[in-house]
Amino acid sequence: MHVQRLRLRDFRNYSHTDVALAPGLNVLVGANGQGKTNLLEAIHLAAGRNPPRFGGNSRLIRWGRPEARIEASVHAAAAEPSLTVEIRPTARRVLVNGKHIRSLAASPLSAALFCPETLCLVKDGANARRDLLDDLIERHQPAYARVRADYGRVLRQRNKTLQSGPRGRSQLSVWDERLCQLGVEMTSRRIEMTSRASPLVSEAYAMLGGTAKDLVDVAYSSGLVATNGSARADVDPEDIAASFERQLRERREDELARGVTLVGPHRDDLVLKLDGHDLRGFGSQGEQRTAALALVLAEAHLLHRATREQPVLLLDDVLSELDQQRRDRLLEHVAAEGQALVTATSVSALGNAASSAHILNVEGGTVVHG
DSSP, rough: OOOEEEEEETTTTEEEEEEEEEESEEEEETTTSHHHHHHHHHHHHTTTOTTTTTOOOOOOBOEEEEEEEEEEEEEEESSSOOEEEEEEETEEEETTTTEEEEEEEEEGGOEEEEEEGGHHHHHSSSSHHHHHHHHHHHHHOTHHHHHHHHHHHHHHHHHHHHTGGGGGGGHHHHHHHHHHHHHHHHHHHHHHHHHHHHHHHHHHHHHHHHHSSEEEEEEOSSSSSSTTOOOOOOOOHHHHHHHHHHHHHHHHHHHHHHOOOOGGGGGEEEEEHHHEHHHHHHHOOHHHHHHHHHHHHHHHHHHHHHHHSSOEEEEEOOOSSHHHHHHHHHHHHHHHHSOEEEEEOOOOGGGGGTTSSEEEEEEETOOOOO
């Protein structure tokens, strides 16, 4: 799979642009602030994903304009769909061959993005890690989108019931039953996906770090079932259900007092460990960055398994903190995997890859083929 052509109108700092892309390694070269990242974001949006620095639709639209538009011509094994993203201040729509799609899993374009904000997957709270895991499951099992949405709806309603005081106590059993049903399914699928992802993250980290002795482990940390710090896929759903029901009973008074649900997959986490130590608290900046990049490369492998198409890899500001040996190794890897778009401030950062890369020079919202 690759994006053949990208057209932008009034998106970020682009008024109008039409960019032809190559199937392999594409490198966007230019000084900071010229619009390299915006091109990657446009493709990410066409794949149905929010950009990490998303601050609302209005910020995606060029200053003073009423709306923005992204068009992407995609080549895939089975078809060549045309994707359009219409962006207005209060709404955003993704269309495939002119027809509106509603879910991430429905987009024929698959993309994985690394950018400086991706470090939040390792350094910050659990929300981004849970979202990444849920997005991957949704790609593999489209019906999971409904489970995910229903759980969020039931959770919000249960919290409202908890906040309604004594009169809400009698209604909790109804929400408990549904929350438990959905929560067990979410937890089971998340544990299964973690077991798939963990060896891929370890493999990517070893490739980037250049050594196999650094043991990276990805574990699902659940308050409902003990996984013993590993990515186990053999947890019995009945055990999860029994634990969920018991904890809801035991924490009932505490939840009523605080007005919030304290038990469930919405409080779980994905933990990354290097040689047994939590990277969030003990990893160096370099180790955390490498682990975040390894997560994205593992995500790309899992997307490939789900769609049977190589996803487009979008790598923003990934070269600046790698030595040349690691740059060469990464660029060789992504070029062999399929289409990749990589940003750089100079061609010299590409090393040996410069001779075979498709170079695009970006300056002030204008793209010129190198």
